[in-house]
Amino acid sequence: MPIQYYLFLSMALFCIGIMGTLMRRNAIIIFMCIELMLNAVNLLMVAFSKMYGDAQAQVFVFFIMVVAAAEVSVGLAIIVMMYRKVHSVDINILNRLKH
Amino acid sequence: MKAIIAATIFGILLMFASILMKDKKAMANLAIVFMAALFGVTIWELIITPVGSSQAYYNNMLNISYYGLLFNMLMTGCSLLYALLASKEIQKVGVHVAEYFALIFFILCGVFILSGYQNLLMLFIGIEIMSIPQYILAGSDKKNLKSSEASLKYFLMGAFSTGILLMGITLLYGATGSFNIAGLSFLQSNTIGPMAIAGILFVMMALAFKVSAAPMHMWTPDVYDGAPTPFTAYMSTIVKAAAFIAFLHLFQFSFGNVSNTWLLVLSVITALTLFIGNITAVFQQSVKRMLAYSSIAQAGFMLFAVLASNTMAAQHGMIIYAVAYSVGTIGIFSVLMKIKDNTYDGFNGLAQKEPLLAFVATIFLLSLAGIPLTGGFMAKYYVVMAAVQQGHLMWLVIFALLMAAISVYYYFRVIIAMYFKQGNAELSSPVTGGDKLMLIITAILVILLGIAPQLFLINI
Amino acid sequence: MTQLVYLIPLFPLLGFLVNGIFWKKMPKNMGGIIGSVAVLASFVVSLCIFFEVKSDSFQGPVVVNLFEFINSGKLVIPFSFQVDALSSLFLLIITGVGFLIHVYSTSYMHDDAGMVKYFAYLNLFVFSMLLLVLGSNYLIMFIGWEGVGLCSYLLIGFWYKNRDYTNAAKKAFVMNRIGDLGFLVGMLLILLNYGTLSYQEFFGQLGSSHVAVSNNLYNWIAICLFIGATGKSAQIPLFTWLPDAMAGPTPVSALIHAATMVTAGIYMIARSGALYSLAPMALNIVAIVGTATALISASIAIKQYDIKRVLAYSTVSQLGFMFIALGVGAYTTAVFHVMTHAFFKALLFLGSGSVIHAMGGEQDIRKMGGLGKKMRVTQITFLIGCLAISGIPGLSGFFSKDEILAAAYAHNPMLYYCGLAGAMMTAFYMFRLYFLTFHGKFRGTEEQHHHLHESPAAITIPLMVLAILSIVGGYVGLPAVLSEHHSLMAFLKPAVTNFDPRELEHGTEWMLMGLSTGVAVIMIIFAFVRTKTPNFSPNTGLAKVLENKWYVDELYDAIIVRPIAALSKLLDRFMERSGIDGFVNGVGKGVRWSSDRVRLMQSGQVGSYIFVMVIGMVLLFILGFFWVS
Amino acid sequence: MGLYEILFWFLTVMALGCALGVILSRNPISSVLFLIATFFAISGHYILMNAQFLAIVNIIVYAGAIMVLFLFVIMLMNLNADTEPQKNRLIQLAGVISGGILFLVILGALRNVPVASLERTNTGIGLIKNLGKVLFTQFVLPFEISSVLFLSAMIGAIVIGRKE
Known part of the structure; x- marks a missing residue:
């Protein structure tokens, strides 16, 4: 398989993730779309690892997963905290801070 | 390296100390003692390192130079100053005082990594170590909905920018086959291809987010406004300076070789940042929010150092700017914390009520506005000089100076409110002798930076 | 002795620190004494240095290094002072006139609660001004430059209870900042091309061939520096702040807005004479701007009724004269006029202060008249000032103004005629002011009349000293027809490159002198006749335009201030007020539906923020990918 | 077209289709499920590229732990298609367009990347x-x-x- 295929597949997933963050109002879904972006990166990283025959990139993917896990725990905690207060996860109601 | 270990250990110790000690004040004092100890460690590390040398650790994961150590030392010093000035306010935010301070120590650990990383993985981890505690600190005032909102906004956008950063790193890896930013195979001007350019641009965007440069600045005003003020003070100073040192580091060590590919884009970012930061700050009604926009504007100036990253003046300028901006901003925020009403009107007549507070606030504002004989002027002078030496950036320099002239307007609005308006500025808490002493020391530091900047550039 | 030059700025700095730190606890008189003594001490040191520089044994400029300021790679900028003829002369003017004004202030500001603070500011001002003239490179000059701007801001707004006053202060500061921008750019151009900011190194490289530059560069640098000078020295187009700056206490107007700070621009250009001599285009611009300023502000002064405003416009006009001199290359002549102007304009301001003091704060000359009977000293000294500024032979103003006119004539007769017209108007408005104030019948209230009194000694003694200086100050620079020796020019010669106006034929010079004197005398008589029966009916036609200062402020408001405010507001809405909704709503009801739709996007907050980020990213990517390569 | 190619295209279509499902489905729960399916497809790609260990970790950590956490939270909040607020069509369209433009720009920039083929042999680095x-x-x-x-x-x- 040419590396381009993976490059474009990964870019497509990445951009779908970006579209998702732009289209949805539910904070959890937006967060999921960001996870999708991270996975697109992981896929590309593994493809490059294969291309170079280098294990470094796969270890890097590990670390991305580590960080993603840490972020998820904090992020979901923040979303739950918000939900407790306003009983919604709609990001449109987050507009006390503006101007 | 010693500082990284020490910062982690102090953070962990603080977490355990909270089990044993219930008193908030004692906790805060312990944290200040730890901070002083950490400051000592950074000084020690600086002293034992030969001037101009650099030491690589763990297969070139880190390459800690004298310059980086000096930066660490100064930023820890600023953190100590911050801890002393803000500890009372931190105690007011919530019950988890030990945890807040532990997070600040972890942030410092990230700062130390960012001043000496040599591997893109370390850059990524350093930025995350710095960011995750910030998401938490921004949302730490749980009684206040604004704080939660700031936290969620910051988190969502921060995670988004993490994705961008990772995509950039991956593309750079794909183009070069290496994560080592100083490696021989990494980004040479003759082998650069479209993938490398794409990588550079993605990484640039992500770092622009962290330093709140336009068009990735949108989170800044909301988050700085919503987060509890003492944490805003920390986020907008030391953390931002560290993001800048990471920026500079990357551009100095690797991207500098291929500056023709990114110089134009970064100049446009700089111009936009200056424009948006300054113009929007003019119309703010809340001083806290004005400071958020002004921090965007200041970031525009700091970007000059990145633009001219290969000159000596840029590296000196970055240190001076980081210290001058941090000290000045910490100072003005600690004044802001004493004022009950954070709008401009809340400052009316402060000079009558608390002349000292008004006076030091004036010095801090003058420094932020870049008036000579304050640190801010020297900082701006250094970075602008660096950009001039780089050449081809004269238009940007002139534009920046124009914007700096505008910035005087909104900084002076505060001074006018304090001195030239009638009013009864209400304080949220009394100003004690200790506060006054700390504020005076901070003000003296600002002036000292303006008179003898060489003092802060020990041997570099 | 020259090694002790750092003492000169040190004393006022100490005075500022002492007064500034203890201003709450210090007794009022003590603050005044500390402030005055600090400046007196500087004056004494300045005198010693002046005589040392004047002595024959003095060799060239002495640079005193204090400490290293900036050391960054190739660029090293020390914090150092330069002592030479030019700086030592300015030192004398600043500390000498400064001291007199300090003494005057001890009495004038006596009833003010913030007197100690006032002296602290005043000392800080003197410190900054000394830094400005003493610095041995442009950076230190710039530091002083900004410092005096800041002090001027603080002092204009000193009586902050009045809202107009703070606005005036803000205006002064903003206009100065615009000028400073030019200065900064000029400085950066020098740095970029010559790698140094030191006067000696820079001027040394100017003529040499190894820095390959075209004359254009000289012109650009010179023009940028001149823009800085227009801001500080209130020239067109940045002059409107100075009359407004009269909101400050009168001694401040005398010191800052007449004698010292506003002459900083002249100092700067005289200091950079070596550069300007190589930049003919810039010199022409200087001359034209100077002429235009001299004429326009003099014409405005004719119709003003506020005593201080008349003097303010007169200052602007006199500064214009100095720029004419600079523009024709007669740098020493400009410096000469700076000196004499410092004497007689400080005298006039202090005299007006004495009048305002006596009138209980009244500044409108329509409500004065006949004050001469009650205030003999003020009247006589004021008259001396008026005679001096009008250019009556024998007084200092005559010599310096005549030298300017002669130099202008030698350069281009057109400039001379404009200058003559300016001098004509000067004589008229000054004597209109004088006659309306001191002669005729008193037109104020009964109570004011009752209160009229001569001012105390602390006010009259500085007046008398300045009056004497206004008379004798001119004899250091006698015209060629009267004396072979022009001592000021000889003194300044080592420091200032110059064009010597004395190369005119003697006959021509006599004629020029006679003409200007004659015109002045005629205008004085005309003023006397016109003010015999004062007529204050509302003005029409040209007079109205003059009274409204040619509508310059309104013009600026319309073309600069409002668009910027509008732009700022627009951006504020557009970018931050979640505001495409606001924008669309403004367009009209017909688009309310779409407004609703669009608002949904903007109120999405996080979503719209990410949206902006993505759009920005896309645009920058396009720039980065397809533009660069 | 051998089995390898068939698998590649199948997994690619599945990944893209499920990713679209994540952002298009109205019900948050089905979004989560679609995302899990995407992760499975990506894991399949990992196996194709001989990154066996990562493939397992991806399923255990992402699909197994992280997504379950998401599901928990969503169920805790009792979100479903009815409570899910929808953005306006125009805005959704704008999102799609800007994301699409970003994709096109990157595609345009990277179309000239030198072609390197991934070997099918197992190097054992994974x-x-x-x-x-x-x-x-x-x-x-x-x-x-x-x-x-x-x-x-x-x-x-x-x-x-x-x-x-």
């Missing part, structure tokens, strides 16, 4: 043994440092999650 070696020698510092990250996340759970 085996747990090799990865472990690299992780604990070359990458030992980031490995240790990431503990700080987890400490922060832990504190975050305490500070933010605990009721006061």
Whole structure:
């Protein structure tokens, strides 16, 4: 398989993730779309690892997963905290801070 | 390296100390003692390192130079100053005082990594170590909905920018086959291809987010406004300076070789940042929010150092700017914390009520506005000089100076409110002798930076 | 002795620190004494240095290094002072006139609660001004430059209870900042091309061939520096702040807005004479701007009724004269006029202060008249000032103004005629002011009349000293027809490159002198006749335009201030007020539906923020990918 | 077209289709399920590229742990298609367009990347043994440092999650 295929597949997933963050109002879904972006990166990283025959990139993917896990725990905690207060996860109601 | 270990250990110790000690004040004092100890460690590390040398650790994961150590030392010093000035306010935010301070120590650990990383993985981890505690600190005032909102906004956008950063790193890896930013195979001007350019641009965007440069600045005003003020003070100073040192580091060590590919884009970012930061700050009604926009504007100036990253003046300028901006901003925020009403009107007549507070606030504002004989002027002078030496950036320099002239307007609005308006500025808490002493020391530091900047550039 | 030059700025700095730190606890008189003594001490040191520089044994400029300021790679900028003829002369003017004004202030500001603070500011001002003239490179000059701007801001707004006053202060500061921008750019151009900011190194490289530059560069640098000078020295187009700056206490107007700070621009250009001599285009611009300023502000002064405003416009006009001199290359002549102007304009301001003091704060000359009977000293000294500024032979103003006119004539007769017209108007408005104030019948209230009194000694003694200086100050620079020796020019010669106006034929010079004197005398008589029966009916036609200062402020408001405010507001809405909704709503009801739709996007907050980020990213990517390569 | 190619295209279509499902489905629960399916497809790609260990980790960590956490939260909040607020069509369209433009721009920039074919042979670098070696020698510092990250996340759970 040419590396381009993976490059474009990964870019497509990445951009779908970006579209998702732009289209949805539910904070959890937006967060999921960001996870999708991270996975697109992981896929590309593994493809490059294969291309170079280098294990470094796969270890890097590990670390991305580590960080993603840490972020998820904090992020979901923040979303739950918000939900407790306003009983919604709609990001449109987050507009006390503006101007 | 010693500082990284020490910062982690102090953070962990603080977490355990909270089990044993219930008193908030004692906790805060312990944290200040730890901070002083950490400051000592950074000084020690600086002293034992030969001037101009650099030491690589763990297969070139880190390459800690004298310059980086000096930066660490100064930023820890600023953190100590911050801890002393803000500890009372931190105690007011919530019950988890030990945890807040532990997070600040972890942030410092990230700062130390960012001043000496040599591997893109370390850059990524350093930025995350710095960011995750910030998401938490921004949302730490749980009684206040604004704080939660700031936290969620910051988190969502921060995670988004993490994705961008990772995509950039991956593309750079794909183009070069290496994560080592100083490696021989990494980004040479003759082998650069479209993938490398794409990588550079993605990484640039992500770092622009962290330093709140336009068009990735949108989170800044909301988050700085919503987060509890003492944490805003920390986020907008030391953390931002560290993001800048990471920026500079990357551009100095690797991207500098291929500056023709990114110089134009970064100049446009700089111009936009200056424009948006300054113009929007003019119309703010809340001083806290004005400071958020002004921090965007200041970031525009700091970007000059990145633009001219290969000159000596840029590296000196970055240190001076980081210290001058941090000290000045910490100072003005600690004044802001004493004022009950954070709008401009809340400052009316402060000079009558608390002349000292008004006076030091004036010095801090003058420094932020870049008036000579304050640190801010020297900082701006250094970075602008660096950009001039780089050449081809004269238009940007002139534009920046124009914007700096505008910035005087909104900084002076505060001074006018304090001195030239009638009013009864209400304080949220009394100003004690200790506060006054700390504020005076901070003000003296600002002036000292303006008179003898060489003092802060020990041997570099 | 020259090694002790750092003492000169040190004393006022100490005075500022002492007064500034203890201003709450210090007794009022003590603050005044500390402030005055600090400046007196500087004056004494300045005198010693002046005589040392004047002595024959003095060799060239002495640079005193204090400490290293900036050391960054190739660029090293020390914090150092330069002592030479030019700086030592300015030192004398600043500390000498400064001291007199300090003494005057001890009495004038006596009833003010913030007197100690006032002296602290005043000392800080003197410190900054000394830094400005003493610095041995442009950076230190710039530091002083900004410092005096800041002090001027603080002092204009000193009586902050009045809202107009703070606005005036803000205006002064903003206009100065615009000028400073030019200065900064000029400085950066020098740095970029010559790698140094030191006067000696820079001027040394100017003529040499190894820095390959075209004359254009000289012109650009010179023009940028001149823009800085227009801001500080209130020239067109940045002059409107100075009359407004009269909101400050009168001694401040005398010191800052007449004698010292506003002459900083002249100092700067005289200091950079070596550069300007190589930049003919810039010199022409200087001359034209100077002429235009001299004429326009003099014409405005004719119709003003506020005593201080008349003097303010007169200052602007006199500064214009100095720029004419600079523009024709007669740098020493400009410096000469700076000196004499410092004497007689400080005298006039202090005299007006004495009048305002006596009138209980009244500044409108329509409500004065006949004050001469009650205030003999003020009247006589004021008259001396008026005679001096009008250019009556024998007084200092005559010599310096005549030298300017002669130099202008030698350069281009057109400039001379404009200058003559300016001098004509000067004589008229000054004597209109004088006659309306001191002669005729008193037109104020009964109570004011009752209160009229001569001012105390602390006010009259500085007046008398300045009056004497206004008379004798001119004899250091006698015209060629009267004396072979022009001592000021000889003194300044080592420091200032110059064009010597004395190369005119003697006959021509006599004629020029006679003409200007004659015109002045005629205008004085005309003023006397016109003010015999004062007529204050509302003005029409040209007079109205003059009274409204040619509508310059309104013009600026319309073309600069409002668009910027509008732009700022627009951006504020557009970018931050979640505001495409606001924008669309403004367009009209017909688009309310779409407004609703669009608002949904903007109120999405996080979503719209990410949206902006993505759009920005896309645009920058396009720039980065397809533009660069 | 051999089995390898068929698998590649199948997994690619599945990944893209499920990713679109994530952002288009109205019900949050089905979004989560679609995302899990995407992760499975990506894991399949990992196996194709001989990154066996990562493929397993991806399923265990992402699909198994992280997505379950998401599901928990969504069920805790009782979100379903009816309560899910929808953005306006125009805005959705704008999102699609800007995302699409970004994709096109990157595509345009990267169309000239030199072609390198991925070998089908198994190099063995994706085996747990090799990865472990690299992780604990070359990458030992980031490995240790990431503990700080987890400490922060832990504190975050305490500070933010605990009721006061």
